[in-house]
Amino acid sequence: MDDLARQLGFDFLAISWLPQVLTVIVAFVAINISAYYLLRHIEKVAASTETVWGDALIRSARTPVTLIIWIVGVAFILQIVHEHSGAPIFGFVTPTRDTVIIIALAWFLLRLISHATRAIIARNVAAGGTLDYTTVDALSKLGRFSVFIIATLIILQTLGFSISGVLAFGGIGGIAVGFAAKDMLANFFGGLTIYLDRPFAVGEWIRSPEKQIEGTVEYIGWRHTRVRAFNKNPIYVPNALFTTIVVENPTRMTNRRIKETIGIRYGDLDKMAAIVADVKTMLQGHPEIDTDAILIVNFNEFGASSLNFFIYTFTKTVQWVHFHEVKQDVLLKIAAIIQAHGAEIAFPTRTLHLDSIPAGMQANGQVADQNEEAGRCKQASR
Numbered sequence: 001m002d003d004l005a006r007q008l009g010f011d012f013l014a015i016s017w018l019p020q021v022l023t024v025i026v027a028f029v030a031i032n033i034s035a036y037y038l039l040r041h042i043e044k045v046a047a048s049t050e051t052v053w054g055d056a057l058i059r060s061a062r063t064p065v066t067l068i069i070w071i072v073g074v075a076f077i078l079q080i081v082h083e084h085s086g087a088p089i090f091g092f093v094t095p096t097r098d099t100v101i102i103i104a105l106a107w108f109l110l111r112l113i114s115h116a117t118r119a120i121i122a123r124n125v126a127a128g129g130t131l132d133y134t135t136v137d138a139l140s141k142l143g144r145f146s147v148f149i150i151a152t153l154i155i156l157q158t159l160g161f162s163i164s165g166v167l168a169f170g171g172i173g174g175i176a177v178g179f180a181a182k183d184m185l186a187n188f189f190g191g192l193t194i195y196l197d198r199p200f201a202v203g204e205w206i207r208s209p210e211k212q213i214e215g216t217v218e219y220i221g222w223r224h225t226r227v228r229a230f231n232k233n234p235i236y237v238p239n240a241l242f243t244t245i246v247v248e249n250p251t252r253m254t255n256r257r258i259k260e261t262i263g264i265r266y267g268d269l270d271k272m273a274a275i276v277a278d279v280k281t282m283l284q285g286h287p288e289i290d291t292d293a294i295l296i297v298n299f300n301e302f303g304a305s306s307l308n309f310f311i312y313t314f315t316k317t318v319q320w321v322h323f324h325e326v327k328q329d330v331l332l333k334i335a336a337i338i339q340a341h342g343a344e345i346a347f348p349t350r351t352l353h354l355d356s357i358p359a360g361m362q363a364n365g366q367v368a369d370q371n372e373e374a375g376r377c378k379q380a381s382r
Helices: 002-007 018-047 052-085 088-127 133-158 163-180 182-197 239-243 266-285 320-340 359-381
Strands: 205-208 213-220 224-228 234-238 256-264 296-302 307-315
Touching: 018 052, 052 088, 088 133, 182 213, 182 224, 182 234, 182 239, 213 234, 224 239, 234 239, 256 266, 256 320, 266 296, 266 307, 266 320, 307 320
Parallel strands: none
Antiparallel strands: 205 213, 213 224, 224 234, 256 307, 296 307
8 A cells, every 4th residue: 555655656645644644534523523413403402492501501512512522633633643753842732732622611611601691681581570680690790700710720730830829929919909909909899799789780770969879770890880860971980989878779669759738728727627638538549549658648737828738648659750640640639629628729928917097197197198199280280
């Protein structure tokens, strides 16, 4: 066979290790094709089931598995060449192969986390669930960060670096970095606190009057949180700030409150008790009022120009627009009750009481009126 190759001018075919290389190539091509069709079949089976992780596992493994098969095949071929040639350059094959395999496995885990996260969120949206997307996003980021750190340490160990030395150097360097980037670290731990305590989530309305922050949360990152104000301007808040301020989350309120003081005229004092009773009955029968919460209607004040009673109650809805519709309906019904009792809603007035005028002052007043009338007649004649 070798003589025939030389006679035909294909001297390279007479190399002793070439058949082994060709055999390895054919074998790994066959393995790659088999793995491709096997994964496709498993993917179809997983797609017919309702398991999230099965489908994500197959989708994530397809490309990394192909990479691992080819890198193992190439490394096998290079080892064969190295054994027959003895060239020192092929000494890099083993660490390179191990490094690429580690990278492929890390790539697989990163793809798995991403596919699983998207699948969980999509399934929850389709089912109309109440999944906390902030927690899912935080766990996804934490998982990817952990995979990256672990893969880096394993690669360094594979390449011959001492992990203990790297960690010691990282500890010394961490002190310097900590002083230089303390604000960044504070924001990181502030973001971690938000993810763990969950005082608010994406899509919720928050406000902090002391820092003039109010709007809807759009994004929670490791460094800052983006809040969309009601005038549509974005507010970028460092996460460290949320560990030092009070944040109110109106989105999580259970009810909205109606608290109003209404006044009627002093002349309608005898009608106050009936008005208060009818208003309370109306609120207790109103379909949008939560009667399980506090409900108060009482006459409570002699005002400067009115007799005041107040209402204190809670609506069932927490939606801002619907709440104002309910409040409008309640106030109109109260006005109708006051009108039905023949009373009127008071407005600021002032009454002037005059004492009787003495006789002498009346005479002086008549003289003054006569003089004033005479003066007007003179002006008219001119």
